[in-house]
Amino acid sequence: xxxxxxxxxxxxxxxxxxxxxxxxxxxxxxxxxxxxxxxxxxxxxxxxxxxxxxxxxxxxxxxxxx
Numbered sequence: 001x002x003x004x005x006x007x008x009x010x011x012x013x014x015x016x017x018x019x020x021x022x023x024x025x026x027x028x029x030x031x032x033x034x035x036x037x038x039x040x041x042x043x044x045x046x047x048x049x050x051x052x053x054x055x056x057x058x059x060x061x062x063x064x065x066x
Contacts, residue, residue, distance in 0.1 A: 008049050011042045018042075 006014070018039045021027045027035050 006042075006045065008046055011046050011049075015039055015042050015046075 018027075018035050022032075022035065
């Protein structure tokens with residue numbers, strides 16, 4: 001799955017699936033690095049989305065204070 005326009009919830013769900021596969025030892029050594037890379041990319045995407053939301057909330061809060 002690509003990073004196209006995943007929602008935050010979709011990205012979290014995919015991260016959870018990767019973690020589950022790792023915990024249940026369902027990931028083969030050959031794909032382990034790719035799984036970890038994908039999880040890392042998704043985590044960074046989620047962090048960016050959260051930062052965007054935080055900035056938007058702060059902006060709206062400041063506008064409402066005026």
